[in-house]
Amino acid sequence: MNIISIEELRKSYHDSEVAVHALNGINLIIEKGEFTAIVGSSGSGKTTLLNMIGGLDSPDSGCIRIGDVDITSMKSHKLIDFRLRNIGFVFQSFNLIPVLTAFENVEFIMNLQGVKKEERRKRSTELLDAVGLGKRLHSRPSKLSGGQQQRVAVARALASHPRFILADEPTANLDSVSARNLLEIMDKLNQDEQITYIFSTHDQRVVNKAHRVIVLEDGMVVRDE
Amino acid sequence: MIWNIAWKNIWRNKMRSFLVVMAIAFGLLGGIFSSAVLKGSSDQRVREAVSRETSHIQIHNPEFIEDNDVRYYIDDNLSKLESVLDTMKSVAAWSPRVKFMAMAGSANAGTGVVVIGINPEMERHVTEIHSLICDSCGSWFMSSKSVPVVAGSALVKKLGLHLHSKIVLTFQDVQGNLTGGAFRICGIYQTSNSVFDEMNIFVDRKDIIPLLNADTGICHEIAIRLEYPDKVKNVQHLLKGLFPSVLIQNWKEIDPLIGMMNDLMDLWLYLFMGIIMLALGFVIVNTMLMAIMERTKEIGMLAAIGMNKQRIFFLIMLESVFMSLTGGIIGIIIGVVVIWYMNRTGINLGSLSEGFEKLGYSPMLYPSLDLVFFINLTLMVIVTGILASIYPAKRALKLRPAEAIRND
Numbered sequence: 001m002n003i004i005s006i007e008e009l010r011k012s013y014h015d016s017e018v019a020v021h022a023l024n025g026i027n028l029i030i031e032k033g034e035f036t037a038i039v040g041s042s043g044s045g046k047t048t049l050l051n052m053i054g055g056l057d058s059p060d061s062g063c064i065r066i067g068d069v070d071i072t073s074m075k076s077h078k079l080i081d082f083r084l085r086n087i088g089f090v091f092q093s094f095n096l097i098p099v100l101t102a103f104e105n106v107e108f109i110m111n112l113q114g115v116k117k118e119e120r121r122k123r124s125t126e127l128l129d130a131v132g133l134g135k136r137l138h139s140r141p142s143k144l145s146g147g148q149q150q151r152v153a154v155a156r157a158l159a160s161h162p163r164f165i166l167a168d169e170p171t172a173n174l175d176s177v178s179a180r181n182l183l184e185i186m187d188k189l190n191q192d193e194q195i196t197y198i199f200s201t202h203d204q205r206v207v208n209k210a211h212r213v214i215v216l217e218d219g220m221v222v223r224d225e
Numbered sequence: 226m227i228w229n230i231a232w233k234n235i236w237r238n239k240m241r242s243f244l245v246v247m248a249i250a251f252g253l254l255g256g257i258f259s260s261a262v263l264k265g266s267s268d269q270r271v272r273e274a275v276s277r278e279t280s281h282i283q284i285h286n287p288e289f290i291e292d293n294d295v296r297y298y299i300d301d302n303l304s305k306l307e308s309v310l311d312t313m314k315s316v317a318a319w320s321p322r323v324k325f326m327a328m329a330g331s332a333n334a335g336t337g338v339v340v341i342g343i344n345p346e347m348e349r350h351v352t353e354i355h356s357l358i359c360d361s362c363g364s365w366f367m368s369s370k371s372v373p374v375v376a377g378s379a380l381v382k383k384l385g386l387h388l389h390s391k392i393v394l395t396f397q398d399v400q401g402n403l404t405g406g407a408f409r410i411c412g413i414y415q416t417s418n419s420v421f422d423e424m425n426i427f428v429d430r431k432d433i434i435p436l437l438n439a440d441t442g443i444c445h446e447i448a449i450r451l452e453y454p455d456k457v458k459n460v461q462h463l464l465k466g467l468f469p470s471v472l473i474q475n476w477k478e479i480d481p482l483i484g485m486m487n488d489l490m491d492l493w494l495y496l497f498m499g500i501i502m503l504a505l506g507f508v509i510v511n512t513m514l515m516a517i518m519e520r521t522k523e524i525g526m527l528a529a530i531g532m533n534k535q536r537i538f539f540l541i542m543l544e545s546v547f548m549s550l551t552g553g554i555i556g557i558i559i560g561v562v563v564i565w566y567m568n569r570t571g572i573n574l575g576s577l578s579e580g581f582e583k584l585g586y587s588p589m590l591y592p593s594l595d596l597v598f599f600i601n602l603t604l605m606v607i608v609t610g611i612l613a614s615i616y617p618a619k620r621a622l623k624l625r626p627a628e629a630i631r632n633d
Contacts, residue, residue, distance in 0.1 A: 051627045052343070055528070056529055056625075056626050056627035057625075057627045063447065077533060077534070079532055080528065080532075080533045083529065083530065083531045084530065084531025084533075085531070089526075089529055089530055091526065091529075091630055093522075095522065095523065095526040095630060097230065097523065097527075098523075099230060099233035099234055100229075100230065100233075100235060102593065104226070104229075107226070107585075108226060108230075109530055109531070111226045112530075112531055112532055112533075112536070127514070156530075160531070
């Protein structure tokens with residue numbers, strides 16, 4: 001079942017009168033349950049592609065469909081709501097809300113969705129248990145290690161029942177043990193609950209875990225295996 | 226949950242927020258204290274003017290107001306008017322007066338005065354002049370001497386007189402003939418208005434009416450003190466309906482300057498507080514801009530995960546309102562305590578007292594503000610918080626999430 005289909009996606013940036021073609025006609029289909037890694041050298045267009053799939057940036061031309069919805073033609077306010085209900089994000093530098101506890105960080109996204117309090121609490125506890133932080137529910141991010149923070153971010157991304165999770169270099173700021181733990185948890189969730197992941201990464205460990213590796217070069221897919 | 230985040234966000238940079246909160250608190254405290262002094266002084270002036278000079282309502286022959294001629298007394302319906310005043314529950318007391326211009330003279334000097342012929346017992350229930358005679362300054366018409374008068378201290382001083390001195394009053398009777406008489410000063414009063422003290426001299430009606438060659442019931446002015454001062458317009462309206470031929474004025478119409486000053490004072494206080502709030506608003510804008518710059522990445526993340534613009538705007542607005550309200554509440558609480566204390570002790574203006582008395586103001590100031598002022602001030606603080614959040618919030622909404630989350 002196709003979750004994401006991308007057709008002829010193009011994006012250029014104009015820097016000092018020189019056009020930089022970040023994406024140069026990308027065509028991709030991502031299916032449910034895939035564990036996909038997008039790799040490529042710096043400037044290859046992987047972050048731009050992730051931003052486009054996540055609805056954080058708009059293409060010059062081409063089309064991105066998530067399910068049956070063309071998000072490239074969506075208005076800004078509708079796109080925000082679409083992101084809230086369909087896409088989970090895990091960022092390189094965790095980006096948790098520092099004044100909230102791990103539990104509240106996970107609960108927050110469901111609060112935005114209008115989920116009832118009891119359901120929010122139940123799911124937040126379950127998710128933090130699932131990422132191995134059942135005993136750190138009430139710790140603030142500053143009291144957690146980088147690996148623990150990133151696990152909270154994964155729990156947060158899952159909290160909204162998204163169709164897929166976009167993870168932008170999620171292991172880049174983690175030590176090797178934390179990175180391995182995180183990947184194991186994500187892999188387990190992928191296998192048990194058919195969670196779809198799309199990673200942008202340089203990390204070989206992520207590549208090794210991935211079921212599918214898409215290599216970008218100069219804004220084009222040069223290998224997809 | 227947004228409320229919770231907003232409140233906690235304020236205290237992320239504790240020192241900066243503390244300084245802003247204190248700036249708001251002490252800025253407001255300064256404004257509240259100044260306003261309380263001004264308002265207290267203005268209210269005191271009104272209170273004193275009403276209780277000593279104008280009373281709540283006065284009734285005159287309309288022509289008397291035009292040229293203060295002794296011939297323009299209240300002649301229509303006087304007895305009916307008096308019996309109505311006796312029966313009205315909202316009228317606490319009333320006093321009939323004979324009133325005319327005269328020359329007051331001593332062996333050394335002379336000056337123009339307003340002679341107010343009163344019934345001493347009725348008058349003491351309407352005005353408080355009787356209570357402004359100090360222990361060594363005589364009494365309110367309790368003298369064995371014939372034809373006593375109670376004069377203001379400024380007049381006594383100007384004419385070089387003292388208690389029990391003889392004072393000569395020269396005036397026209399109702400026929401226009403020059404007349405006069407010698408009186409004894411049985412009491413010397415002193416209000417906080419030295420101009421009033423210099424101009425007004427009180428005599429007993431029964432002593433002065435024969436000299437005016439008038440009927441015993443002659444009355445130029447009826448001064449009325451009300452049970453409930455806020456009902457002044459209702460009573461005035463009622464009396465006007467019953468007695469259309471006489472002029473019925475409330476204290477604001479009798480002394481428009483005081484009425485206007487009192488009305489203007491309220492406007493001025495809000496304008497003054499508004500200027501303070503404007504200055505504090507800039508402090509809040511600056512602080513919120515700094516907070517948003519520091520949290521670019523976080524705001525980008527919130528937008529990325531699906532927090533819509535209205536909610537981000539609301540979050541920033543709440544932070545701004547919480548900060549201003551925290552400072553505002555602290556400032557108001559300190560202000561209330563300071564005003565309460567100062568209101569009990571009073572502020573003595575000491576060396577400035579003479580100047581204040583010439584302007585009709587008491588040299589003892591009792592700061593005061595009413596509850597409505599504090600409610601309005603709290604609303605102003607909230608509005609300032611909201612307005613001060615608009616520019617920082619708009620800046621935050623311009624952030625592009627894709628760029629913001631990469632900002633270091």
